[in-house]
Amino acid sequence: MTSDWRRLFQWRREDAQGQGAPERVRSVQDPPDQDSPDDKGRREPVFPRDPNVARMDFLLSLRRRGISDANVLRAMDTVPRQAFVLPDFAELAYADQAMPIACGQTISQPYVVAYMTEQLAVKRDHRVLEIGTGSGYQAAVLSQLAGAVYSVERYRTLAERAREVLARLGYDNVTVAVADGLNGLPEHAP
Numbered sequence: 001m002t003s004d005w006r007r008l009f010q011w012r013r014e015d016a017q018g019q020g021a022p023e024r025v026r027s028v029q030d031p032p033d034q035d036s037p038d039d040k041g042r043r044e045p046v047f048p049r050d051p052n053v054a055r056m057d058f059l060l061s062l063r064r065r066g067i068s069d070a071n072v073l074r075a076m077d078t079v080p081r082q083a084f085v086l087p088d089f090a091e092l093a094y095a096d097q098a099m100p101i102a103c104g105q106t107i108s109q110p111y112v113v114a115y116m117t118e119q120l121a122v123k124r125d126h127r128v129l130e131i132g133t134g135s136g137y138q139a140a141v142l143s144q145l146a147g148a149v150y151s152v153e154r155y156r157t158l159a160e161r162a163r164e165v166l167a168r169l170g171y172d173n174v175t176v177a178v179a180d181g182l183n184g185l186p187e188h189a190p
Helices: 002-016 051-064 070-078 087-092 110-120 137-143 156-168
Strands: 127-131 148-153 174-178
Touching (some): 051 070, 051 110, 070 110, 127 137, 148 156
Parallel strands (some): 127 148
16 A cells, blocks of 8 residues: 555656646647657648547546546536636646646646545535635536535635636536635534
């Protein structure tokens, strides 16, 4: 068990150093590689990456990794993750990696969001309390399954941005509160 844990830790270290990050797909706007040794004078056509293909790969990846609840998969497919990441990371929104957001925080990798959501076994008649709104992505996914989602965020900047994105996308069953979260939200407690 210990060796498996250390291998995972090593992968995270490489990922943090940029060695484990997925290669960037060249788009039409990218200049051709002038110094690439494997070009040897030939030019290959560069096609823009189809966002629908990235999304299908994303969903297939979740299924391959064991996410089987159809409602969770539908929720993950419905929520546009690119709306919750910083604009510089929108192209990589469906990559299975955490990404930075404001206030030194991160948006969790999609697999973690799907796994946690599946483990909760949320039903439409449930009310969910989330501590740590972050970008609002997890709250948006939960809102597809639960009757109401109450999310607490201690950073006002994150809470306001999450409220704005959630409202713009029509997730009206999510309430974002700026608070510590230690005591939950007593006014919405059962």
